[in-house]
Amino acid sequence: MNLLRSEWIKLVTIRTTWTMLGLGLLGEALFAGLYVALRPLGELTDFGEEVAPGTGLLLVLTLVLGVLAITTEFRHGTASSTFLASPRRHPVLVAKLGAVLLVGLLAGLLFVVVNAGLGVSILSSRGGELPSFSDLVSIYAGVVVSLPLICAFGLGIGAIVRNQVGAIIAAIAFFFVLSPLPTLLPGSIGDYFPAQAIGSLHGHTEGEASLGQVGGGLVLAAWALGLWAIGTAIVVRRDLSE
């Protein structure tokens, strides 16, 4: 619990965290507000599919926040202080996982406030057609779950790569470039990669083999935890010589 508090303080006492969350939310607010306000009502038939999942901007920034949660420690040499305060390294990595899940959850909740607040209120004031309340809840639940998981996914890659720029590039490339590729393969193997898992989690249903929201969430969680476990094993063994 002490370590979780320590990791939380680390995240909230640098501007980067707030800048990135702020930018992401601002982008999502502009998108939701403008899209719903400007699109002809006749073409705006599926709020749940078109607007509610957002643009992916906040998703990318949250992914990067997860990477930074550990790479900054190596970049600025604070990892040494961290592991002096807690020479047992496993608990530190568990605390980092907890902290990024919390930041991701915060991002998710704020996203819902912004997206639903602007999108739904503007749409209903224009007299547009809203999806059912239960549909909205399930889409937003998917988003709220996906952000902590993507943040943890970033943490795992950061722990494995350690170099900050390298890890950011690796995380983005893996998530957005490599992981959609297996959909080109026959069968449903592509669904078990993170990009498609997020799609399932957000309630997309294209393709027959969609895993569904729960399935998508479990797949994404498995990726995040798996990478975190590999990264933890590496960091626990690494010499800190700088």
Added chain:
Amino acid sequence: MAELEVRNLTKRYGRTVAVDDLSFAVDAGCVTGLLGPNGAGKTTTMRALLGLLAPTRGEALVEGRPPRGMREPLRTIGAALEATAFHPGRSGRNHLRTLAAAGRIPASRADEVLATVELGAAARRRVKGYSLGMRQRLALAAALLGDPRILILDEPANGLDPQGMRWLRDLLRTLAAEGRTVFVSSHVLSEMAQIADELILIRRGKLVAQTTLEEFTAEAVPMRVRCAAPDRLRAALVEGGATVAEEDGALLVGGLEGAEIGELALARGVALHELAPQRSSLEARFLEVMGEDEGEGGVGDGA
């Protein structure tokens, strides 16, 4: 039991041997200096003692135990490693708060140690704007956070002005006098001469000598003596067990302390005109011990 001990410590990085079968022990109650040129293995040795890197062979022990298993790490051992090891965007105070939280130390302690290192005024500013000296002080504050029994400081005098040096020396003296173990590294002999009581000299990862500063200095630094009757005093000094050489009409006296020389002169009725340690030869002695071939490290100079 020594507070800090390395036994046959060896650390290799690929083919490079950073520390080579090094053994020594550090006791409480005094300031022990780890002195050697850059690249001698000082930082590696300290990091092994802190559990930050795993020895290739041998062991590093804190209070007789491996450092990775410490129960209350910050209360046992405080370390200041490099002046740059902070997130530039975080304030000094917040840096300490993250450590205090992890080490189960009340957050109020952060303000206390900031006051101790006289950094209170800059505590809420981001580290980005700190000078090297301020970073050194912040690193020291972090080391003191848990009120530890042992302090390990890597090149703490780097970037301090003469006033800062005096302040550091007084602080370390006080901490050692309280019964703590203070272990400090430097590649600059003149810094060490101001700070340390005990000296551990290493070179190329190996132990060169473990001695007290007094012994090292006494051996190295003769007293320069000018007087009214050099020949008469010279005879008395030699009788008293000193080695005497002559230089520019002055006597260079080894093996006796200033007070002893003065007493002898008084007994013989010789008026002393000058009695001073020949400081420059301390550096010479250091170079001699270390071997002058280690040029790159800037041994002994103030660089």
